Amino acid sequence: MNLRTIEDIDLKNKTVLYRAPYDIGVKEVNGVLEVSDDLRIRATLPTLQYLLQKNCKVVILTYVKRPDGQVVESLRTAPHARRLSELLDAPVAKADDCIGPLVLEKIKKMQGGDILMLENVRFYKEEIADDDEFAKKLCEGKDIIVFDGFPQAHREHSSTTGIERHLPAVAGFYLKKEVDSLSNLLENPEKPFTFVTGGAKISDKIDSINNLLPLVDNILVGGALANVFLKAEGRIMGSSFIEDVFVDEKKREKKDWVLYAKEILEKYKEKIVLPSDMVISDGIVTRIVDINKEEVPDGWMTLDIGPKTQNIFSDFIKKSKTVLLAGPMGKFEDDNLKEGTRSVLSAMKDVRGRTVIAGGDTVDAAGEFGNLESYSHVSLAAGATLEFLAGKTLPALVPLMQ
Template identity: 45%
Template structure:
């Protein structure tokens, strides 16, 4: 659907029906894997950081989530061959993105989980004779992690020849890569075209819990969008615009909308990459959404008093922001006060206190809330308050709440107990795509 500046709001019942598209997965529990060599597609796209001269995992939540699947496979006397990609090495070997630290940490987790030594070996490649020879000599219950599949440029373009080469490493695919399920990639979808396959326990849990959320959406439905980049969210925002009642934006995404509003944003991060070659850029995309009005029904659901000082639009941008000046001091500025929010050398790095209050108020009046992407630069405590306030508002809310994505979870964990959130998803992009009503390629290939 083409997005215009005019409001195109569907009736509530029509919007609810949009979510009735869930598939039935082929499940690991219903699949014969006993004694087989399993090509295990992991969700281990985990950021690595240097500590004491070695690379370590910044967060092991995705790895911990896969322990039930791996334990199940070990109990079934499988050989386990792990596929993973890390970062964006652009088809070249990057020493900072090798899978060795992942394997080391997984070995430690399995020791804690199973109370016995289960070493995870590593290889310096993911395809080739050396790999297939090593796997052929493995014994039942052994695990090997192959090298970063993105060291091969063919992976990102879903090259079928490369997918076939990967499939020489196993008899069946067990897929736990739900955070990557929205990607067309040789190691994500390509392998599913050439081997029998099923969804792992973690994949099933993520998909079923998100499906439950979508099948029980109540309005008003509020989506909070943050993070640095808008490029991987444009299609989801566009598709969601007729299902969601209101968007609250922050982070680098908000900078795009502020610029679309005609505000000078100084040296703030903004992703100025064309949406498609020869077509509009991100700022132009944001401009098409800015003036879309809420319907009378939506305004009534949130409460007329909410909009006494704020325009009743679908996309709410920050009313004020926290800025790091060129002198490294922090100031707050209201958006309405000045065209030049930030000058060269200044960076917008968080939403301001007025916006915190308004966003929290919106959340308190919502019945379904979904959040993907931090609202500020959470690595710096001076710019984490916006994300913390949203997390706290969600924890207090009586709504059906969901938080998706590693960075978002990290921000929330610093402020609240995640037990107060209805669903916590480790899959940011895939969850957003599913929420938008898009079919996930890996889900389609894993469905009966």
């Protein structure tokens, strides 16, 4: 995908509406609200430093979580502004709104090199509705949009597609890096290409699985996602989590995930590798079962891949030239159920090729078990990444295309 970027135009002395990816929750530390993690803020520093070098006035626009059109004190952008200021080692002013005369007055008083963080745009119900008049107000006083909100690029909101209807837009360095890295997986992956997928719900990954299956050499399935496929093979899974039938209200159709798994197992049997042993628990004790020989008893559920599967998955990964991991192998938050996810991430560090991790839980696990710099690319988006890997066009990227 060929995008128009900040290096393709003259930004000197411009007032920039910077669409940031700062949808980051907060936590209280010693009575003060702080961002829960700063990975997305760090990812945007090269773009912001470039804009400051061009003597731009930078007005930052983002939403934070889901205040549902209400002002929620704990979801203000003050903690984000404060952390950005620390990382940039530069002042970041804060506005108490994202539109209106007081905001415009602050923008008029800005000098080249100044940064202003606007308030959470989701405090307005018009944001999610992609209200055009609201989008127009968000653009007042600015010359151009620099778009780095890749994690929000699949949303049709006033602060994504809406603002792009009223001002010219270019991609920032962070967004370009995400698009280039993920495009490489779809267009030019070095073989063998192994896709490792886990997590809880197949509905979250169904489209990306469908799109990637013809491209990959192997797909290793762990997490609760594996339960659906194992049940499709006729295994008795006890009380293990298996996602219920999905009802698409718009299409007025039901989707039986076990039936779907059975269909793709028949079509891609040689590519799909399922666990051969799993860690199960009744809520009190844990033990390992050979899933090919034993049933998961009632009252017990699978919570991680077992040691034999860990070795099998690791062997596939180490022999690959491209590896994509999307989703943990088990309930890694529990100290007794970390080994499946840890083993996969450890094997990826030995790959002599390209390694990509994607999704919030996956990134959290990778950060817990080592250095994120050990991987070729860490995608900081969740839904947007999965939709991109599904081959879908993300609406906010369309105006950025050359």
